[in-house]
Amino acid sequence: MSTFIEQLVNGLTVGSFYALVALGYSMVYGVMKLINFAHGDLFALGAYLGYSLLTGATGRITASMGLWGGMAFTAFLVALSVALAGVLVERIAYRPVYPSGRLSLVVSALGMAIFIQNAVMAIWGSRPRAFPASVVPSLRFSLFGIPVTLLQVTILGISFALMLAIWLVVEKSSFGAAVRAAALDRETATLLGIDVRKVIFFVFALGPGLGGVAGLMNGLYYRAISFNMGWNYGLKAFTATILGGIGNIPGAMLGGLILGVVESLLAGYVSGAWKDVFVFILLIAILIFRPRGLLGEKTAEKV
Amino acid sequence: MNISSGILRRILQAPGDPGKGGDTRGRRIIGIVAAAFFMFFPLLPFVDNYWIDVGFYVGIYALLGLSLNIVLGEVGLFDLGHTAFYAIGAYVTAILNTRFQIPILFLLPVSAVAAGLFAWLVTAPVIHLKGDYLCIVTIGIGEIVRLSMINNPLGLTGGPNGINGIDNPRFFVPILSSRQFYYLLWAIIGISAFFLTRLQRSRVGRAWNYIREDETAAKALGVNVRHYKLSAFVLGAALAGVAGNIYASKQMSISPESFTFMESSLLFCIVLLGGLGSIPGTVLGALVVTVFPELFRPFAKYRLMFFGLALLMMMIFKPAGILPRLRDSGDRLRKTLEGKKTRKSHPESGSAQTSAGLPESAQANGKPLLRLEDLDLSFGGVTAVSGMELEVAKGGITALIGPNGAGKTTVFNIITGIYKPMNGRVLLRGEDISSKLPHQIAKAGVARTFQNIRIFPSLTCLENVLCGQHSRGRAGLAASMLRVPGQRDEESRMLKKAQACLARVGLSDSADSLAAALPYGKRRYLEIARALAAEPELIVLDEPSSGLNDAETTELSVLLKSLVEEGLSVFLIEHDMNLVDMVSDHVVVMQSGKKIAEGPMCEMRRNPKVIEAYLGGEED
Numbered sequence: 001m002s003t004f005i006e007q008l009v010n011g012l013t014v015g016s017f018y019a020l021v022a023l024g025y026s027m028v029y030g031v032m033k034l035i036n037f038a039h040g041d042l043f044a045l046g047a048y049l050g051y052s053l054l055t056g057a058t059g060r061i062t063a064s065m066g067l068w069g070g071m072a073f074t075a076f077l078v079a080l081s082v083a084l085a086g087v088l089v090e091r092i093a094y095r096p097v098y099p100s101g102r103l104s105l106v107v108s109a110l111g112m113a114i115f116i117q118n119a120v121m122a123i124w125g126s127r128p129r130a131f132p133a134s135v136v137p138s139l140r141f142s143l144f145g146i147p148v149t150l151l152q153v154t155i156l157g158i159s160f161a162l163m164l165a166i167w168l169v170v171e172k173s174s175f176g177a178a179v180r181a182a183a184l185d186r187e188t189a190t191l192l193g194i195d196v197r198k199v200i201f202f203v204f205a206l207g208p209g210l211g212g213v214a215g216l217m218n219g220l221y222y223r224a225i226s227f228n229m230g231w232n233y234g235l236k237a238f239t240a241t242i243l244g245g246i247g248n249i250p251g252a253m254l255g256g257l258i259l260g261v262v263e264s265l266l267a268g269y270v271s272g273a274w275k276d277v278f279v280f281i282l283l284i285a286i287l288i289f290r291p292r293g294l295l296g297e298k299t300a301e302k303v
Numbered sequence: 304m305n306i307s308s309g310i311l312r313r314i315l316q317a318p319g320d321p322g323k324g325g326d327t328r329g330r331r332i333i334g335i336v337a338a339a340f341f342m343f344f345p346l347l348p349f350v351d352n353y354w355i356d357v358g359f360y361v362g363i364y365a366l367l368g369l370s371l372n373i374v375l376g377e378v379g380l381f382d383l384g385h386t387a388f389y390a391i392g393a394y395v396t397a398i399l400n401t402r403f404q405i406p407i408l409f410l411l412p413v414s415a416v417a418a419g420l421f422a423w424l425v426t427a428p429v430i431h432l433k434g435d436y437l438c439i440v441t442i443g444i445g446e447i448v449r450l451s452m453i454n455n456p457l458g459l460t461g462g463p464n465g466i467n468g469i470d471n472p473r474f475f476v477p478i479l480s481s482r483q484f485y486y487l488l489w490a491i492i493g494i495s496a497f498f499l500t501r502l503q504r505s506r507v508g509r510a511w512n513y514i515r516e517d518e519t520a521a522k523a524l525g526v527n528v529r530h531y532k533l534s535a536f537v538l539g540a541a542l543a544g545v546a547g548n549i550y551a552s553k554q555m556s557i558s559p560e561s562f563t564f565m566e567s568s569l570l571f572c573i574v575l576l577g578g579l580g581s582i583p584g585t586v587l588g589a590l591v592v593t594v595f596p597e598l599f600r601p602f603a604k605y606r607l608m609f610f611g612l613a614l615l616m617m618m619i620f621k622p623a624g625i626l627p628r629l630r631d632s633g634d635r636l637r638k639t640l641e642g643k644k645t646r647k648s649h650p651e652s653g654s655a656q657t658s659a660g661l662p663e664s665a666q667a668n669g670k671p672l673l674r675l676e677d678l679d680l681s682f683g684g685v686t687a688v689s690g691m692e693l694e695v696a697k698g699g700i701t702a703l704i705g706p707n708g709a710g711k712t713t714v715f716n717i718i719t720g721i722y723k724p725m726n727g728r729v730l731l732r733g734e735d736i737s738s739k740l741p742h743q744i745a746k747a748g749v750a751r752t753f754q755n756i757r758i759f760p761s762l763t764c765l766e767n768v769l770c771g772q773h774s775r776g777r778a779g780l781a782a783s784m785l786r787v788p789g790q791r792d793e794e795s796r797m798l799k800k801a802q803a804c805l806a807r808v809g810l811s812d813s814a815d816s817l818a819a820a821l822p823y824g825k826r827r828y829l830e831i832a833r834a835l836a837a838e839p840e841l842i843v844l845d846e847p848s849s850g851l852n853d854a855e856t857t858e859l860s861v862l863l864k865s866l867v868e869e870g871l872s873v874f875l876i877e878h879d880m881n882l883v884d885m886v887s888d889h890v891v892v893m894q895s896g897k898k899i900a901e902g903p904m905c906e907m908r909r910n911p912k913v914i915e916a917y918l919g920g921e922e923d
Contacts, residue, residue, distance in 0.1 A: 029435075033435075035435055035438070035439075092615065093615050096619045097618045097619055097622065100618065100622030100623075101622070102381075102434065103375075103379075103381070103575060103579065104575065104618045104622040105618075106381065106383075106438070106571065106575075107571065107572055107575045107576075107614055107617075107618050108614065108615050108618040108619070110568045110571065110572060110611075110614065111572070111610075111611045111612070111613070111614030111615040111617075111618065112611065112615060113568075113611070114565075114568075114607055114608075114610060114611030114614070115608055115611030115612055115615065116611075117607075117611075118605070118607040118608035118610075118611060119608050121604070122604050122605055122608055231564060235442065235446065235564075238439065239443075242436075242439060273453075273454045274450075274454060276446070276450050277446075277447050277450045277451060277454070280443040280444075280446050280447045280450075281443075281447065283439065283440075283443050284429065284440050284443050284444070287429065287432055287436055287439065287440055288428055288429060288432075291432065291436055
């Protein structure tokens with residue numbers, strides 16, 4: 001039972017990374033009908049930026065702002081820079097190619113992914129880097145009888161706060177309504193006076209911003225980061241997106257958490273080596289039996 | 304210098320002119336030059352083994368590119384896990400060779416069959432998925448295969464280190480040197496390209512292209528979409544399996560590292576870089592993708608970064624690829640069929656006539672040709688059609704009218720099998736066709752056009768119309784590749800028929816133009832010609848006059864009447880009441896998914912229910 005609880009908490013933590021990255025995929029797909037293949041690498045970029053800030057500058061930041069203030073400031077900086085990178089990706093790789101159709105978009109997205117991944121490698125090197133140990137004090141304690149670490153609680157707390165904020169923005173604000181409208185039917189949304197360019201800017205800033213924070217937290221959690229980690233996380237997060245229903249915001253969060261938990265339980269009880277194989281079989285099974293995902297809505301083919 | 308740049312310009316610019324198929328002569332010259340280059344490259348004085356090996360890897364990517372081109376280029380299926388099939392070929396070769404000492408070249412067909420079979424097994428359950436969804440599944444398949452190889456199931460794959468000690472092939476003499484490998488591989492590429500070119504100019508290749516251009520139109524005109532998608536995957540995978548076999552024997556060892564997602568995305572880029580569906584383009588794409596990083600080797604750290612940027616730039620400035628596929632003109636197609644010896648094919652007296660292959664007898668024997676019984680269909684609680692019934696008489700024009708949203712197009716979609724009704728039956732000549740698939744219904748004699756024109760934009764008009772003939776032919780993969788006599792006869796019959804149908808609607812002059820270049824009104828006629836080419840008994844037209852001016856509409860009414868005179872039955876949805884008045888024998892009025900009245904048009908104009916349907920109730 002205690003392994004089960006441990007795997008569950010671990011799964012939720014990993015799942016919250018997936019959920020944050022999945023949000024980016026889902027929002028971009030909703031509005032652009034495009035799989036942003038560079039998104040996973042933006043996640044990796046977030047991890048590396050966090051690494052540099054923590055090893056380089058944060059000594060000073062934490063000294064002047066305290067541990068938590070310093071961490072929050074680091075996270076803010078990472079989110080801001082990766083959001084900027086996301087907006088640049090859209091400007092450079094997608095906007096000019098949009099009129100040429102889906103296939104060209106896939107290639108330019110792949111090209112961008114290759115570029116970012118190799119730029120990260122060129123800057124930080126091809127060997128894995130290690131986050132400084134115990135940035136967050138390695139405290140273990142029991143929460144309602146469940147053994148957790150302070151780091152896990154921090155990560156889960158930040159992730160859920162971010163997800164709640166996004167959910168409120170997208171579901172409750174009028175700008176969120178514009179985003180949902182653009183996702184439903186871009187043309188009609190334009191006709192109704194919604195500035196779709198603003199919506200696109202929003203999803204390409206927010207999605208990668210969240211992904212960047214997830215990258216930072218992932219680095220804190222596992223400590224080792226490598227330049228090509230983005231691809232694997234990206235694919236998992238995309239699986240989570242499909243699981244929840246592509247284009248559906250609460251679906252992406254749910255999908256990420258479920259995937260993280262399923263994966264941890266598979267690793268704990270079945271086989272660590274085969275868990276990724278199971279995840280991809282799960283992905284294919286969802287697409288065969290419930291392509292709209294858990295929360296997605298069914299749409300009729302228009303002829 | 305001047306000459307070559309002139310040729311180059313012609314080659315690169317030809318496709319920029321959307322009207323015509325393009326400059327094939329310039330292409331042929333460059334093709335011969337390129338073939339000569341590949342043939343003599345290893346013999347050039349300054350080329351050492353290192354560069355011959357680079358040439359070999361260009362070949363591996365060319366072969367893989369050609370194999371992916373079948374799936375992605377010809378059929379337009381986003382396959383981002385193609386490396387899986389390559390891996391299966393390589394591993395089958397490695398395992399069988401190292402364990403049972405089976406000779407490599409004997410394993411070549413075995414690898415092809417294994418990879419093809421694997422492709423069939425894994426894609427058959429998912430082939431119905433659209434666009435991005437299929438793309439994700441193929442990524443998943445690629446990862447599953449790679450991870451399985453790492454996990455060393457049953458000790459077969461050797462885990463992360465892979466398999467060592469694979470033999471060299473033996474073709475009379477052992478093939479050992481870089482040069483021998485180079486020639487073996489490029490000979491295989493030459494043979495593959497030869498057969499693939501034949502496929503492109505056949506019923507099979509065109510069917511693939513129809514699916515890529517517009518899947519719905521393709522199936523409504525008789526293409527068995529599922530069958531052709533699967534056949535593309537199987538053939539593409541088999542070719543990738545061949546590449547895996549040669550790769551394994553050249554390397555003498557393989558490991559999962561060679562079969563990553565990065566490889567799959569590289570292949571994807573090769574096909575798009577060269578030009579979708581273009582065989583010479585794919586080879587050129589492979590050349591660029593392999594040699595580019597070699598040239599930037601001094602900047603090792605940055606070369607893939609540059610490569611990513613280059614891909615981006617390419618898609619921004621030349622999204623159609625370097626050497627886009629040129630479509631064949633009608634003359635070219637005919638010449639291919641005639642071959643070197645001008646075969647005297649006796650034009651069969653029947654098909655040489657201009658008539659668009661109409662049923663022999665048009666006697667109105669009282670029985671309705673088409674009968675709908677009690678049809679129900681709703682989408683997520685919204686009722687589109689309920690309790691709908693109607694009859695279409697043989698040899699006449701029946702019109703279906705009604706206000707927007709009445710469910711008229713839904714009725715058409717049910718008739719043609721695009722939607723399945725929840726209840727009720729569709730009887731064609733008394734036979735229930737409601738459970739048949741669209742391509743079977745087309746074959747049974749119902750051809751249609753679409754409300755929002757669905758032509759195949761990047762194919763020529765002639766190729767568009769040939770789609771109609773698809774269901775009247777039989778030639779499959781093998782017959783088309785070997786070009787057996789029966790296939791040639793069938794092709795020339797289809798060609799004649801298609802030309803007759805184009806002439807019928809007055810589009811003979813545009814036969815070799817791309818359909819995308821046609822003005823709007825002509826596109827409607829192209830759709831009608833395509834439907835006529837299916838040799839239907841019933842032609843179903845969804846708002847044929849929409850977007851036409853008055854003169855064009857009058858022309859249309861003349862065409863429709865003459866079709867009926869030749870024995871065809873017409874069923875149309877129309878909003879232009881003048882046209883309905885001019886041509887229709889019988890009118891059915893629909894509202895809110897139900898039939899509310901029927902009879903001759905003059906009666907319908909006076910029918911209070913019909914007036915209310917169009918003008919709205921007074922109580923409202």
